[in-house]
Amino acid sequence: MKSVPFSDFMNNALYGESGYYMTDRxxxxxxxxxxxxxxxxxxxxxxxxxxxxxxxxxxxxxxxxxxxxxxxxxxxxxxxxxxxxxxxxxxxxxxxxxxxxxxxxxxxxxxxxxxxxxxxxxxxxxxxxxxxxxxxxxxxxxxxxxxxxxxxxxxLPCERLEVDLAKIPDKFANDSNVFVSRTVREGRVIENHCGDGKSFAMTYTVQPHLNASAYAEAHVFPLVQSGHLSIEGVHQFEAPIFYRxxxxxxxxxxxxxxxxxxxxxxxxxxVIGDDRPHGSLRGYLKHQLVSPLFSPGNVDITxxxxxxxxxxxxxxxxxxxxxxxxxxxxxxxxxxxxxxxxxxxxxxxxxxxxxxxxxxxxxxxxxxxxxxxxxxxx
Structure with missing residues (x-):
């Protein structure tokens, strides 16, 4: 098994040699x-x-x-x-x-x-x-x-992040570095070889991409401070690290x-709220919503x-x-x-x-x- 940052997976699935946007489909x-x-x-x-x-x-x-x-x-x-x-x-x-x-x-x-x-x-x-x-x-x-x-x-490829809001000691604390280091994890795609095909799953690990951490610090933490995001639970979202x-x-x-x-x-x-605890990441195939990890190269990821x-x-x-x-x-x-x-x-x-x-x-x-x-x- 191997794992890669979600942004690498998305970039290859969309723009690799056999990527979704690169083939004649x-x-x-x-x-x-x-x-x-x-x-x-x-x-x-x-x-x-x-x-x-x-x-x-x-x-x-x-x-x-x-x-x-x-x-x-x-x-x-x-x-x-x-x-x-x-x-x-x-x-x-x-x-x-x-x-x-x-x-x-x-x-x-x-x-x-x-x-x-x-x-x-x-x-x-x-x-x-x-x-x-x-x-x-x-x-x-x-x-x-x-x-x-x-x-x-x-x-544009994004990073997939997971924030454990329950681990923030004080939602009005000013130490955002504590927030980032203790609560933000990076989504990584795991490739499992199962039978004749491949299946992909998501896991989360520490030390997220620097730009992804900066996005979380600048955009997620203020939502917690303002009360827009509740203090409890795990929240997943997309960090658009390639916009800049x-x-x-x-x-x-x-x-x-x-x-x-x-x-x-x-x-x-x-885009980020309690009503969207799993973020907005999704795939499209034949006008149907599918998992973004399903059949890389054949699915639009957005x-x-x-x-x-x-x-x-x-x-x-x-x-x-x-x-x-x-x-x-x-x-x-x-x-x-x-x-x-x-x-x-x-x-x-x-x-x-x-x-x-x-x-x-x-x-x-x-x-x-x-x-x-x-x-x-x-």
Missing amino acids: NRFGRSGDFYTSAQVSPIFGRLLALYLLKGAPSGEPLSLVEMGCGDGDLAVSLLLGFIALSDRTQKIRYAGIDRSSVAIARTQERLKSALTVQCSGDRVEWLTCTSVDELMARDSTFRGAFLIGNEVLDA PFLQSIVNTLAPRTMILLDYGGETVD YDVDFSHVCEILEGMGYFVEPLMRQGPFLMGIISNLDDASRVIEEGEYAALKHLVMPGGLGDRFVVCVAHRDKPTV
């Missing part, structure tokens, strides 16, 4: 394992295109980088939206980034098919890359572009003028995004972060500023729009985080 839509808003309706990309056009600098091409372009669904609806909604003199430059060569090939195929008929002249330029470094090497003029990431953060290096790499390399990050989750108090932590990181990098919004109010806010909604929403698309914006579904399940390099002028 259907992941999205009815024949896949889950839907994103981009697969629900092209309205999603169209409304985002309109939002970006409102903030585009006058007289300049609109440059956009999409992190995690997947199968190209959002790329197509964004670019067709730009073409339909912008002035005919407006030029659009798009770069799709995905570490999966399969995703890159699918995005290329989708864009070639969609834009050949729809686009004339040289209004739209696009390219695809496997990293921001490759993009900068190929075309450094994308530095300072807009950036969008739809369901990217939830796919991921966002720092984007800022250092691309310096986006505006970032729009959309994902399921909420603020820290939404968890809810702590947007309080995301905002803290971005603000520490000098970005102005707008108040967080749920996807429903955000999209409806774009629609409310339209003189004629029929320019964006076709008559037969209102049922899909409801799915994107209504409470109880994607409308309040997803959060929109908008961050600007320069504070917008009022």
